[in-house]
Amino acid sequence: MSALLRLDAVSKSYAHRPAVTDVTLEVHPGESVALVGESGSGKSTLARLALGLVRPDAGTVSFEGRDPARLRARADRDVRARLQFVPQHPRGSLNPALRSGEAVGFALRAHGVPRRERADRTAELFRRVGLAPELARRFPRELSGGQLQRVAVARALATGPALVVCDEPTSALDRDTRERLLDLLTELRERTGTAYLFVSHDLAAVARFAHRTLVLRTGRVVEQGRTEHLWTAPDHPYTRALLDASGPHVTLRATKTLRHAAHSAEPNDKNEDPT
Numbered sequence: 001m002s003a004l005l006r007l008d009a010v011s012k013s014y015a016h017r018p019a020v021t022d023v024t025l026e027v028h029p030g031e032s033v034a035l036v037g038e039s040g041s042g043k044s045t046l047a048r049l050a051l052g053l054v055r056p057d058a059g060t061v062s063f064e065g066r067d068p069a070r071l072r073a074r075a076d077r078d079v080r081a082r083l084q085f086v087p088q089h090p091r092g093s094l095n096p097a098l099r100s101g102e103a104v105g106f107a108l109r110a111h112g113v114p115r116r117e118r119a120d121r122t123a124e125l126f127r128r129v130g131l132a133p134e135l136a137r138r139f140p141r142e143l144s145g146g147q148l149q150r151v152a153v154a155r156a157l158a159t160g161p162a163l164v165v166c167d168e169p170t171s172a173l174d175r176d177t178r179e180r181l182l183d184l185l186t187e188l189r190e191r192t193g194t195a196y197l198f199v200s201h202d203l204a205a206v207a208r209f210a211h212r213t214l215v216l217r218t219g220r221v222v223e224q225g226r227t228e229h230l231w232t233a234p235d236h237p238y239t240r241a242l243l244d245a246s247g248p249h250v251t252l253r254a255t256k257t258l259r260h261a262a263h264s265a266e267p268n269d270k271n272e273d274p275t
């Protein structure tokens with residue numbers, strides 16, 4: 001199966017300080033790949049490179065065989081719709097003048113959903129991310145961080161994406177909401193083949209959600225492999241230190257989750273509309 005997303009030997013510096021150095025990664029249809037590492041290890045920079053929001057100084061990035069930084073606003077609208085982003089700070093990415101339901105409606109319109117269907121589809125997306133329908137009438141400033149994060153997820157899922165780049169998608173959520181969101185993303189992956197590049201400090205969420213994990217340290221990959229292997233038998237001392245820093249509950253829970261996951265579906269290459 002060919003890769004949906006491929007970063008090949010990418011490097012990126014800011015003001016001559018390397019943020020990412022010589023990283024190669026692939027995400028295949030239906031696959032979840034996590035990026036973990038301490039703050040400043042280059043996870044968000046890789047996410048932004050994958051989306052074409054920043055350009056690499058060296059190496060190449062391709063999504064469905066195209067350079068995402070070169071996609072044109074109109075002509076490549078369909079490709080853009082298949083590559084979606086759930087940012088770390090959604091408040092900054094949502095238009096403050098649009099009600100949250102309108103933000104999702106705009107994404108549906110861009111996806112060619114007729115006007116008469118948009119309200120129902122928006123309500124359905126709100127329901128699926130666990131937001132009360134009346135919140136669709138609120139402006140971003142009237143929503144909490146967790147609610148905004150779920151609006152950002154609803155908007156990303158509206159276009160039936162092939163790949164969603166999620167930067168800390170669960171960071172502002174309480175435990176129950178986080179579990180529900182991960183269930184939704186998993187269900188979508190299994191039903192439609194949506195793939196994820198998943199940046200997270202939350203190693204329990206990574207253990208539950210990611211097929212493969214790359215461990216980053218100061219912009220370089222120190223270890224990568226199947227999450228199950230990394231979590232139960234890490235080779236690199238840095239990976240062990242990250243796991244230890246997350247506390248024994250993460251490893252215990254991860255091991256249980258992974259045992260369960262080992263019996264569930266592997267990535268597939270179906271690609272239906274999620275809504």
Ligand SMILES: Nc1ncnc2c1ncn2[C@@H]1O[C@H](COP(=O)(O)OP(=O)(O)OP(=O)(O)O)[C@@H](O)[C@H]1O
Nearest residue numbers: 014015018019037038039040041042043044045046
């Ligand atoms: N726009 C920028 N300008 C200058 N330096 C930057 C910029 N973005 C990131 N950096 C630097 O690049 C390095 C990697 O940052 P990055 O945000 O990719 O790490 P991260 O692992 O996502 O961190 P966090 O977990 O805190 O979000 C850091 O040293 C950071 O200070």
